[in-house]
Amino acid sequence: MTDRIIHHMCRADEWDAARSAGSYPGSSQDAKDGFIHFSTAAQVGESAAKHRAGQDGLVLLTVDTDRLGEALRWEPSRGGQLFPHLYAALPVGAVLRADPLPLGPDGRHVFPQGFPFAIEDFAS
Structure with missing residues (x-):
């Protein structure tokens, strides 16, 4: 898999704590599974509906896979699709942007x- 941009949804307070600490250890579900769950742009809408339905106060992290190293693995999950899983804490420096992910009407x-x-959107 070669998607350079991947996404993770977390609570805003979790992201605030991660920015202070320099890394994000993942949610309680991530800790239980042993890795941080990510999705590609094509997968994240369904992931939000399935795993974060009705949850407000979330942020969408946009991450550059080139900054994650070998701890990132692409593994089969929902429907046999390959999903990115990070077997390490997420360094804050790998996050290109963090956007509020509010609930619509x-x-x-x-x-x-x-x-x-x-990725071209982030060229400096």
């Missing part, structure tokens, strides 16, 4: 304007 998460993002 229909109860589904509203993704940020311009989503999905391309």
Whole structure:
């Protein structure tokens, strides 16, 4: 798998704590599974609906896979699709942006304007 941009959803307070600490250890579910769950842009909408339905106060982390090293593995999950799993804490420096992920009037998460993002969007 070669997606350079992947995404993770977490609570805003978890992300605030991670920014202070310099890394994000994952959610309680991530800790239980032994890795941090990520999705590609094509997968994240379904992941939000399945795993974060009705949850407000979330942020969407946009991450550069080139900054994660060998701890990132692409493994089969839902429907046999390959999903990115990080077997380490997420370094804050690998996060390209963090956007609020509010609930819309229909109860589904509203993704940020311009989503999905391309790595070219972050060229300096």
